[in-house]
Amino acid sequence: MNKKALSVAASGAALALALSACGGGGSESAPSESAPASAAAGATGFNAGLENVTNPSDKKGGTLKMAVTEDWDSVDPGDTYYGMSWNLLRIYARPLVTYNPAPGKKGLELVPDLAESLGVASDGNKTWTYKLRPGLKYEDGTPIKAQDVKYAVLRQMDKTTFVNGPTYLGDWLDMPKDFVSVYKTPDVNTDQAIETPDDQTVVFHLKRAYAGFDNFAALPGTVPIPQAKDTGIKYRDHVLASGPYKFETVEQGKQYTLVRNDQWDPATDPIRKALPDRYEISLGVEANDLDNRIISGDLHIDVAGSGVQPAAIGSIQADPELKARADNPIMARTWYVSILNDNPPLDNVECRKAILYGADRVSLQNAYGGQLAGDVATSLLPPGIGGWQKLDLYPTGAPDEAKAKEALTACGQPNGFETTMTYRSDRPKEQAAAESLQQSLGKIGIKLTLKGFPTSEYFTAYAGKPAYTKANGIGLATNGWGADWNDGFGFLSQIIDSRVIREAGNYNLSVKDPAVDGLVDQAFAELDTAKRNAIWGEADKKVMEGAYVLPAVYAKGLLLRGKGVTNQFITGAFDMYDYLALGVE
Amino acid sequence: MTAPLDVSGQEQQATPEAVLTGAGGAKAIQGRSLGQIAWMRLKRDKIALGGAGVIIFLIVVAIFAPLIVGWFGHPPNEFHEELIDTMTMTPKGGSGISAEFLFGVEPLNGRDLFSRVVYGARISLLIAFFATLISVTIGTVMGVIAGYFGGWADAIISRLMDIFLAFPILIFSLALVGVLGQFETQLAIKGDTLRILLLIFVIGFFSWGYIARIIRGQTLSLREREFVDAARSLGARAPYILFKEILPNLIAPILIYATLLIPTNVLFEAALSFLGVGIQPPTATWGGMLSAAVKYYTVPHFMFFPGMAIFITVLAFNLFGDGLRDALDPKSSR
Numbered sequence: 001m002n003k004k005a006l007s008v009a010a011s012g013a014a015l016a017l018a019l020s021a022c023g024g025g026g027s028e029s030a031p032s033e034s035a036p037a038s039a040a041a042g043a044t045g046f047n048a049g050l051e052n053v054t055n056p057s058d059k060k061g062g063t064l065k066m067a068v069t070e071d072w073d074s075v076d077p078g079d080t081y082y083g084m085s086w087n088l089l090r091i092y093a094r095p096l097v098t099y100n101p102a103p104g105k106k107g108l109e110l111v112p113d114l115a116e117s118l119g120v121a122s123d124g125n126k127t128w129t130y131k132l133r134p135g136l137k138y139e140d141g142t143p144i145k146a147q148d149v150k151y152a153v154l155r156q157m158d159k160t161t162f163v164n165g166p167t168y169l170g171d172w173l174d175m176p177k178d179f180v181s182v183y184k185t186p187d188v189n190t191d192q193a194i195e196t197p198d199d200q201t202v203v204f205h206l207k208r209a210y211a212g213f214d215n216f217a218a219l220p221g222t223v224p225i226p227q228a229k230d231t232g233i234k235y236r237d238h239v240l241a242s243g244p245y246k247f248e249t250v251e252q253g254k255q256y257t258l259v260r261n262d263q264w265d266p267a268t269d270p271i272r273k274a275l276p277d278r279y280e281i282s283l284g285v286e287a288n289d290l291d292n293r294i295i296s297g298d299l300h301i302d303v304a305g306s307g308v309q310p311a312a313i314g315s316i317q318a319d320p321e322l323k324a325r326a327d328n329p330i331m332a333r334t335w336y337v338s339i340l341n342d343n344p345p346l347d348n349v350e351c352r353k354a355i356l357y358g359a360d361r362v363s364l365q366n367a368y369g370g371q372l373a374g375d376v377a378t379s380l381l382p383p384g385i386g387g388w389q390k391l392d393l394y395p396t397g398a399p400d401e402a403k404a405k406e407a408l409t410a411c412g413q414p415n416g417f418e419t420t421m422t423y424r425s426d427r428p429k430e431q432a433a434a435e436s437l438q439q440s441l442g443k444i445g446i447k448l449t450l451k452g453f454p455t456s457e458y459f460t461a462y463a464g465k466p467a468y469t470k471a472n473g474i475g476l477a478t479n480g481w482g483a484d485w486n487d488g489f490g491f492l493s494q495i496i497d498s499r500v501i502r503e504a505g506n507y508n509l510s511v512k513d514p515a516v517d518g519l520v521d522q523a524f525a526e527l528d529t530a531k532r533n534a535i536w537g538e539a540d541k542k543v544m545e546g547a548y549v550l551p552a553v554y555a556k557g558l559l560l561r562g563k564g565v566t567n568q569f570i571t572g573a574f575d576m577y578d579y580l581a582l583g584v585e
Numbered sequence: 586m587t588a589p590l591d592v593s594g595q596e597q598q599a600t601p602e603a604v605l606t607g608a609g610g611a612k613a614i615q616g617r618s619l620g621q622i623a624w625m626r627l628k629r630d631k632i633a634l635g636g637a638g639v640i641i642f643l644i645v646v647a648i649f650a651p652l653i654v655g656w657f658g659h660p661p662n663e664f665h666e667e668l669i670d671t672m673t674m675t676p677k678g679g680s681g682i683s684a685e686f687l688f689g690v691e692p693l694n695g696r697d698l699f700s701r702v703v704y705g706a707r708i709s710l711l712i713a714f715f716a717t718l719i720s721v722t723i724g725t726v727m728g729v730i731a732g733y734f735g736g737w738a739d740a741i742i743s744r745l746m747d748i749f750l751a752f753p754i755l756i757f758s759l760a761l762v763g764v765l766g767q768f769e770t771q772l773a774i775k776g777d778t779l780r781i782l783l784l785i786f787v788i789g790f791f792s793w794g795y796i797a798r799i800i801r802g803q804t805l806s807l808r809e810r811e812f813v814d815a816a817r818s819l820g821a822r823a824p825y826i827l828f829k830e831i832l833p834n835l836i837a838p839i840l841i842y843a844t845l846l847i848p849t850n851v852l853f854e855a856a857l858s859f860l861g862v863g864i865q866p867p868t869a870t871w872g873g874m875l876s877a878a879v880k881y882y883t884v885p886h887f888m889f890f891p892g893m894a895i896f897i898t899v900l901a902f903n904l905f906g907d908g909l910r911d912a913l914d915p916k917s918s919r
Contacts, residue, residue, distance in 0.1 A: 314883045318673075
């Protein structure tokens with residue numbers, strides 16, 4: 001879940017904050033709730049959900065009420081790039097493997113889902129084989145076949161029809177040159193990329209070795225879709241369920257309701273408890289209203305899972321009972337400012353360093369919402385992702401004005417210079433960050449002109465379009481990124497590799513360094529996890545040495561557990577409440 | 586005494602203004618211009634005078650904003666993060682109101698709300714006045730031409746008015762300000778100046794339809810009046826009739842509607858800033874502050890002060906405008 005995706009969700013405002021919406025959860029020991037007959041004494045209190053299952057229970061039945069401030073991109077597994085959606089879709093859809101529904105770090109483990117076991121590698125990690133469990137069925141009773149998995153994977157490569165999903169599978173599988181899409185070239189033989197020797201077996205062939213292929217197999221793109229039922233972009237109106245719930249109503253932009261899928265056989269599914277009888281998901285609920293309804297118990301979960309609004313942060317701080325229902329996890333997401341090196345004087349590394357020395361990091365942290373919203377970041381890679389190391393290249397508190405002046409002198413601009421900073425105008429936190437930098441950099445003579453652009457066009461037409469940034473002298477641009485999955489590849493590959501830079505729509509705005517590219521290649525090729533992580537850590541450090549980015553905060557969200565919700569905990573896979581295990585009292 | 590022309594005698598009996606001046610001493614009865622009569626009526630309308638007082642006060646505040654802020658506040662963009670609780674990011678003690686910070690401080694960065702409201706008056710009034718000037722100028726010219734010349738000129742201009750009246754102005758302005766703002770690098774003017782000019786143009790240019798309609802109607806009836814006929818029969822040309830005969834009689838409606846248009850434009854500017862296409866941060870505007878305050882409804886002072894500033898400004902102009910209408914045109918229906 002790319003940050004982009006996540007953030008677009010809450011329409012800037014909400015998400016912008018890194019802390020916005022949020023999910024609800026167990027009422028733990030709250031004396032108010034219904035008879036805790038079955039509830040074993042789970043963990044309670046502030047941050048209880050980070051490492052423990054709160055309010056554990058096996059009680060079935062009830063309706064789980066979820067809401068979100070805006071609809072997300074799509075419920076079609078082949079067309080979605082939101083973390084919340086990847087988390088939630090597992091209640092109605094089953095990928096080949098998925099993340100273990102367990103608290104904290106244990107949630108990062110991959111476990112087989114449709115497949116009997118994790119992928120079996122051969123040919124030096126270039127070939128990966130998955131065998132489906134026997135007895136799998138869709139909601140209409142037809143059996144789930146390996147061919148459906150293959151079709152689904154090929155289908156989601158059509159980025160003109162399904163614009164939202166990630167492109168990893170299409171990029172890494174050994175696709176034949178003449179394959180365009182399942183709709184345009186249905187007859188092209190794609191067996192060189194994906195084979196289905198029988199109805200139960202899928203074999204993936206990669207262009208080059210990748211030891212972490214199970215991360216790809218956990219993408220929603222591997223959720224099976226039978227070709228006969230595929231209706232292209234309209235498939236989102238009726239996604240054929242393979243999981244324990246199926247859609248009852250789909251009202252785009254208003255609500256989704258899901259009911260039990262009686263064709264789902266618990267014997268084929270060791271990871272899902274499927275406790276509630278029904279899910280009701282309201283879309284387009286006003287953000288503050290949503291928080292208040294979770295506080296009151298009228299709603300259980302904020303699907304967005306990125307944190308409550310500033311107003312609710314105040315209420316939670318003020319009320320110990322509410323605070324005991326809150327969790328403050330670190331997310332695999334970094335808010336940062338790209339320092340663009342196309343235009344002078346920022347083409348000089350010393351001038352870029354002056355910005356890193358001159359920025360007031362505490363003020364920047366405040367801009368993103370203070371200590372509950374994030375920890376001061378020292379690099380791009382967030383802690384919690386393998387390879388992270390705490391760097392101390394630059395100040396993390398008050399600015400070091402002496403060093404900033406030194407750097408300015410070294411770059412030949414002793415009196416400072418002027419440049420333009422862009423930010424996403426519908427994200428108050430980024431606006432606040434830009435204002436904060438304007439203040440602190442102003443003190444060392446770097447004069448910023450601020451320019452806000454709407455999120456929807458920020459990367460396609462402005463900050464992410466080199467032609468624009470060069471012509472308009474853009475020097476700084478707020479940016480943010482969340483891991484597609486929690487490792488160095490899933491976090492860094494799209495934002496530090498200069499070779500991913502295109503004409504427009506870039507997220508890597510500023511890191512153009514052959515040394516960094518070299519490390520990325522090394523990491524791709526390295527099969528040993530520990531060594532690979534170390535290489536990603538090294539690449540992260542190189543980026544900081546080149547002063548290509550000013551990291552602001554490692555995002556944290558303040559999430560609220562819903563009243564009367566059972567089995568609520570933060571999963572390390574998505575850094576929000578896990579949506580597979582939930583139940584209601 | 587049935588002579589219908591003996592107006593002065595009638596007036597002495599009937600109109601209180603005359604009585605008032607008469608009571609002032611043994612002065613001879615004088616003829617008074619329309620303007621003098623209106624001024625007398627206005628002077629007795631305490632509510633309108635109150636509105637005028639507030640307007641003058643606001644203008645003074647806007648002009649002398651740097652001085653006022655120098656005495657009572659802090660620079661409007663200066664951060665005071667030491668006043669912010671870093672857990673909730675709201676001001677310590679709720680609002681941060683103190684002798685130092687008269688209106689409290691903003692959440693998040695602790696900027697002085699008083700200074701920002703005072704500086705916000707500059708932007709609001711500047712844009713509202715000049716936008717009104719533009720729309721009144723265009724509206725009057727178009728209205729007079731349409732009303733006086735009639736025929737195809739009237740047909741074209743009236744349809745044009747219809748188009749502008751039917752325009753979804755707010756949505757269109759959103760798009761226009763957004764698009765034009767992107768050409769900044771190609772223009773000689775930049776930053777706030779460009780934005781202010783842009784807003785003045787957009788707001789002014791799209792609201793001339795209303796005033797043009799009113800002026801057209803008035804012109805239509807004026808051009809049929811005897812004094813116009815008389816002038817025409819004496820050989821006066823169109824420009825003379827327009828400027829000497831018709832325009833002076835339009836001063837009252839123009840003034841009234843200009844005064845009533847200003848508050849609309851204050852609100853319009855606030856709405857555009859609220860929606861994020863107004864002046865760029867960190868420059869303070871009332872609408873922009875309201876927009877930021879929405880997220881912090883638990884610290885109501887943040888919304889209260891800019892909100893009150895807009896409210897008081899709009900109310901003052903409306904009261905004054907109403908009073909002005911009553912004074913200049915007492916027969917107009919309310």
